[in-house]
Amino acid sequence: MVQHFDENTTVGVDVGIKDFAILSNGEKIGNPRYLKKSLLRMKVLQRRLSRKQKGSNNKNKAKQAMAKLHEIIHNQRNDFQHKLSFRLVCENQAIALETLNVAGMLKNHKLAQHIADASWSSFVTQLEYKAQRHGKTILRIGQFEPSSKICSKCGYYNRKLSLADRDWVCPDCGTHHDRDINAAINIRKFALDKQNSIGI
Numbered sequence: 638m639v640q641h642f643d644e645n646t647t648v649g650v651d652v653g654i655k656d657f658a659i660l661s662n663g664e665k666i667g668n669p670r671y672l673k674k675s676l677l678r679m680k681v682l683q684r685r686l687s688r689k690q691k692g693s694n695n696k697n698k699a700k701q702a703m704a705k706l707h708e709i710i711h712n713q714r715n716d717f718q719h720k721l722s723f724r725l726v727c728e729n730q731a732i733a734l735e736t737l738n739v740a741g742m743l744k745n746h747k748l749a750q751h752i753a754d755a756s757w758s759s760f761v762t763q764l765e766y767k768a769q770r771h772g773k774t775i776l777r778i779g780q781f782e783p784s785s786k787i788c789s790k791c792g793y794y795n796r797k798l799s800l801a802d803r804d805w806v807c808p809d810c811g812t813h814h815d816r817d818i819n820a821a822i823n824i825r826k827f828a829l830d831k832q833n834s835i836g837i
């Protein structure tokens with residue numbers, strides 16, 4: 638049986654670096670403050686660790702502190718992601734996501750980007766198993782759909798949109814778009830179009 642979903646029962650989710658997730662209903666979910674604090678602390682510890690002498694007692698202590706912090710960050714992230722994925726699964730019948738290019742992402746050496754990517758893939762895993770458990774559906778669209786560049790109102794394709802443009806006005810219909818929210822709306826739209834064209 639092919640299920641049909643609509644805009645009221647489906648949420649589109651876009652990923653970000655500044656915000657952890659952006660929803661098609663306009664909601665932006667930032668990374669929790671305590672997670673940011675822990676990441677700052679990690680930078681300090683990394684620097685400290687690199688300065689200590691090999692095999693010294695201080696080096697071992699610094700290593701232990703680092704391991705402990707990794708555990709704290711892991712737990713904080715897990716907790717945050719469990720709550721958010723549970724909420725999304727409870728509030729919606731279907732969740733639309735973009736399939737991300739994980740191989741390309743892992744080549745990125747920027748720490749912040751790397752952490753955001755790793756974090757996102759574990760979040761998707763949590764969404765998937767919760768959706769399955771609660772009888773909800775994950776809808777996916779391909780990574781080549783230009784979700785940021787298309788006006789979610791009229792379908793105009795904005796070729797000129799660059800990565801730096803956080804918001805833009807559609808030259809065709811005049812709608813003012815927040816880049817990420819527009820992308821989240823398009824992710825939902827593309828996913829619904831694809832889903833509802835099956836079996837018709």
Ligand SMILES: [Zn+2]
Pocket residue numbers: 788789790791792793807808809810811812
């Ligand atoms: Zn438009």
